[in-house]
Amino acid sequence: MTWSPQQYQRFSSERRQPFDDLLSLLDPASSPRVVDLGCGTGELTAELHRHTGARETLGVDASPEMLREAARQDVHGLRFEQGDIGRFTPPEPFDIVFSNAALQWVPDPVRTMARVLASVAPGGQVAIQVPSNQDSVSHRVAREVSTGFAPQPALVPDVLPPELYAELLARAGFQGVHVQQQVYIHWLDGPEAVVEWVKGTLLTAWQRALSPVDFEVFLRVYRTRLLQTLPNERPFFFPFKRTLMWARKPA
Ligand SMILES: C[S@@+](CC[C@H](N)C(=O)[O-])C[C@H]1O[C@@H](n2cnc3c(N)ncnc32)[C@H](O)[C@@H]1O
Numbered sequence: 001m002t003w004s005p006q007q008y009q010r011f012s013s014e015r016r017q018p019f020d021d022l023l024s025l026l027d028p029a030s031s032p033r034v035v036d037l038g039c040g041t042g043e044l045t046a047e048l049h050r051h052t053g054a055r056e057t058l059g060v061d062a063s064p065e066m067l068r069e070a071a072r073q074d075v076h077g078l079r080f081e082q083g084d085i086g087r088f089t090p091p092e093p094f095d096i097v098f099s100n101a102a103l104q105w106v107p108d109p110v111r112t113m114a115r116v117l118a119s120v121a122p123g124g125q126v127a128i129q130v131p132s133n134q135d136s137v138s139h140r141v142a143r144e145v146s147t148g149f150a151p152q153p154a155l156v157p158d159v160l161p162p163e164l165y166a167e168l169l170a171r172a173g174f175q176g177v178h179v180q181q182q183v184y185i186h187w188l189d190g191p192e193a194v195v196e197w198v199k200g201t202l203l204t205a206w207q208r209a210l211s212p213v214d215f216e217v218f219l220r221v222y223r224t225r226l227l228q229t230l231p232n233e234r235p236f237f238f239p240f241k242r243t244l245m246w247a248r249k250p251a
Contacts, residue, residue: 002207003063005041007200012043014186018242019044019100022129023051025178025246029125031055032095037085037116038062038102042070042078048098049078060088061102086112093121101201101242104130104157113160113168123251126174130159132181133241138198141226146206149218153205162243174247186238191230194238195223 032054036045039059049057059080061067070080085099086106097120106112120126133139134157146152160168166179188194203222207215230236 002204003040003066004200004204005066005069007196008066009041010200011186011197014184015101016044017184018129018182018244019047021182022098022100022127022244022246023048025127025244026052026096026098026125027248029053029095032124033092033121034058034096034098035060035090035094035119037088037097037099038105039070039080040066040102042066042073042080044100045070045080046073046075046078049075052096054096058094060085086115088115088119090119093119093124095121095124097124097126099128101129101131103128104159105155107155107158109158109160110168113165114172117169117172117174117249120249122249125246125248126169127244127246128165129242129244131157131240132159132162132243134159136239136241137229138194138226139202141229142198142202142206142222145218145222145225148221149206149210149214151209153209156205157202159243162245165243165245169245169247174249177245177247179243179245181241181243184240184242186240187235188238190234190236191227191232192223193236194230195219195226197238 034052034054034057036048036059039045039061042059045059057078060083062084067080162179162181166177169177206218
């Protein structure tokens with residue numbers, strides 16, 4: 001894995017709002033057992049733990065680098081485990097299954113949703129946020145530049161349209177299904193900040209696939225092409241679409 005806590009956290013304040021919005025979708029629960037799938041550096045998992053009054057919260061992430069950072073959270077009832085969301089089969093289901101900005105990295109979104117929903121206890125809640133900006137310039141340019149490089153990443157962020165998430169939740173028998181698409185507005189210092197943003201997320205797919213030397217070249221071509229495409233405005237208007245969903249499993 002090539003997740004860098006330092007690179008990811010460069011935009012932590014901008015990434016915070018969707019987490020808060022997702023948290024606000026949760027109904028109060030009495031000392032729930034909570035899981036945060038793709039917990040990253042763990043600060044937000046600790047917030048989730050406090051906000052829900054959980055008796056136990058488990059943060060799951062595949063990246064040792066992110067988990068090393070998460071281990072610094074010393075909060076009673078909060079623990080972290082290395083694991084792949086794509087294979088997540090807990091021995092006991094959770095009262096709240098939460099995932100912020102992670103499921104897009106797991107192959108086969110339909111199967112992943114089925115797995116995630118199976119880990120919700122009867123009467124429990126699921127709350128998920130995924131980015132839905134595959135049509136943005138930053139993603140389009142990455143795909144275009146990518147054609148000149150081999151091997152291609154095994155996995156790039158993959159999400160479904162909001163109505164399909166609603167359908168999956170409803171067909172799985174969940175109640176009160178709420179799915180919304182939200183545009184988050186960020187004002188960055190300039191267009192070059194977009195490169196720094198995607199280096200912490202989207203471009204990790206190419207960083208994993210390519211040799212360090214090839215990735216440096218990829219990054220240089222990407223930066224040049226993107227900066228030719230984006231307007232040279234300061235501050236830079238950077239809209240970011242995200243899908244947020246919540247539902248409850250019947251008791
Ligand atoms: C964009 S970060 C989000 C982190 C955190 N949820 C937050 O909101 O700050 C995505 C996280 O998902 C993790 N991840 C990606 N694929 C995964 C998988 N298959 N299983 C578990 N974690 C995964 C990455 O290691 C990374 O920490």
